[in-house]
Amino acid sequence: MDKKQAQKYIKSQKDVIIDINDRVWEYAETAFTEFKSAEKLCSVLESAGFEVERGVGKIETAFTARFGSGKPVIGLLAEYDALAGLNQKGGSALKEPTAPEDEGKPGHGCGHNCFGAAVVGAALGVKEYLSALPEGSGTVIVYGCPGEEGGSGKAFMAREGVFDGCDAALTWHPSSVSAVASGSSLANYQVLYKFYGVSSHAAADPEAGRSALDALELMNTGVQYLREHIPDAARIHYAITNTGGFSPNVVQARADVLYLIRSPKSAQVKELFERVNNIARGAALMTDTRVEIDFVKACSEIVKNEVLERVLYSNMEQVPMPEFTQEEMDFAGKMRASYENPWDLLEHAVRRCGESYRAQLEPLYAQGKNINDFLLPYYTNDTVSAGSTDVGDVTWICPTAQFDSVTTAAGTPNHSWQFASCNKTSIAHKGVLYAAQVLAGSVIDLLESPETLQKAKDEHKKRTNGEKYRCPIPEGVKPRPIDKL
Ligand SMILES: [Zn+2]
Known part of the structure; x- marks a missing residue:
């Protein structure tokens, strides 16, 4: 069996693949609560003969599904979590709930x-490809990555060694x-700062109160001054998740703020985190309150791999791009009309690829396609x-690359x-089938070419300076669903 036949097999499994797409879309489960979604993926893989292990990395909704045996071991990273608050009817150009x-x-x-x-x-x-080969010809592992x-x-999975051996x-x-x-991404830490004060009647007994909300506001003001003195590409965002209630006549005894601290390198994020912690402690000191620093999660920056990027791109060229019907184009036109702040598509692409690609990109966008x-x-x-x-964490363990479809x-x-x-439209279904074929073709290329894989590994070693992966999440911090913060 060759790559083309494996891709033909994928097309024959169109109904199964689209069913996963649409069911998982309907389940719309957020971080670490993806029980039905993970099970949907597991059950399809299990009935296809994959050896499935549920609950890997001490996360109930994480899994691995492996097929084949021996080296090399090629991993495919799957995600299936949804976002809070974004319920929307599929295939509608109007903002409306399901x-x-x-x-x-x-x-x-x-x-x-x-x-x-x-x-x-x-x-x-x-799997179809590997089934036709003798045992020990290689292994493919689907990593079911929640949250x-x-x-x-x-x-979190990387911390527990789930990707080791890939x-x-x-x-x-x-x-x-x-x-x-291509390129890299920002490493980040997400931290919840919890302020504890003392409640009292805000008018009758204010001297007895210590305001957690005052502390939170002072912390935010302090961080505002910090922003001038951080690396250019660093970003510090926050969301106030608890203001202490709705009563202005009560001194708020509790207030929480969730911070997301980002920078191009993990080491920079670590340093910024310490500086933000000092501001939080200072705010607590000023208000005679107490702050608890609750580390939520972190991820590392991406280590790119040009060898694998090229493998993916050559497969993107080999698999025919999806063709879209007039009806799909018209629907997309209605979607575009709904954007409050439409992008300049050409500038967006130039920003992605680089200024030197402008001349190549101009004719593509001059077509004005929806x-x-x-x-x-x-x-x-x-x-x-x-x-x-969080693909960034995997890129530190083994050569990794990704594409958009x-x-x-x-x-x-x-x-x-x-x-x-x-x-949840036929546009997405076509993109999914295209992506599946590109991924399968690329895995098969790596199974067939140990030289390419070695080059990817050599590049990885060079880019990481031989540095071993260090998980940015401290021991003891456990993954939590967003409503459990
Ligand atoms: Zn995403």
Whole structure:
């Protein structure tokens, strides 16, 4: 069996793959509560003959599914968690919930339903390929990675050694463009600062009160001054998750603020974390309150791998890009009309690939298409993207690369109701099948070419300076669903 036949097999499994896509979209389970979603992926893989281990890395909704035996071991990273508050009717160009009572519930605003579906599809194709080979020809492992959104599930899994022994890992992300993903990402820490004061009657007995809310506000003001003195690319965001109640006539005895601290290098985040901690302690001292520093999660920056990027890109070129119908293009046009702040698509692509690609990108975007049904040119750079991903932790353990495949209308921002809507349409289904074939083709290339794999490993060693992975999450910190913070 060759790569083409494996990809043909994936196409024959279209109904199974689309069923995963749509069911996981409906379940819309947030970080570390993805019980039905994980089970959906596990059950398909198990009935296809994969050896499934549930609850790996001490996380109930994490799993591994392995097929084949011997070296090399190639990993495929699957995600399936949803985002809070992004419930949206699939395939609708209007902002509306799936049902009136679902308003404000979670939704797949980052398309992780597609993510998991395509990875399972790819694994099914690789299984067909490996089944035709003698035992010991290689192993494929699907890593079921929960809680990417706000949870850094992969970092927790990495801490427990789940990815040890993997020779290379590949993955993808649903997107509004099809392109290889190069460059790095921001490492981050997420920390909850809990202030404890003393309540009292705010008018009758204020001297007896100590305001936790005052402390929180002073902390935020302190961090505001810190922002001038941090690395350019660093970012410090916050959300006040507990203001201490609704009564201004009570001195608030409790207040919580959740901080997300990001910077291009883990070591910088660690340093910023210490500085933010000092500000929190200072705020507590000023207000005679107490602060508890509750470490929630962290992830590392991406170590890119150009050898694997090229393997992915050559497969992206080999698999025919999905063709979209007029109806799909028209729907995408309606979606685009719904964007409050539409992107300049060309500038967006130039920012991604680099200024030197402008001339190549101009004719692609001059077509004014509602779905980007073309492949962006191959590019590679060391740009640090403004986002973070826990794929970063895997990239420190073994050579890893990822790509984006079109599942939405042009210019659809991630984490939006529009993204959630698009990811349960025939546009997304086509993108998922494309991504599954690209991933399977790339895994097969690595199984067939030990030289390429070795080159990827050599590059990895060079880029990490031989440094061993160190999980940024301290021992003892456990993954928690967002409502358990
Ligand atoms: Zn995502």
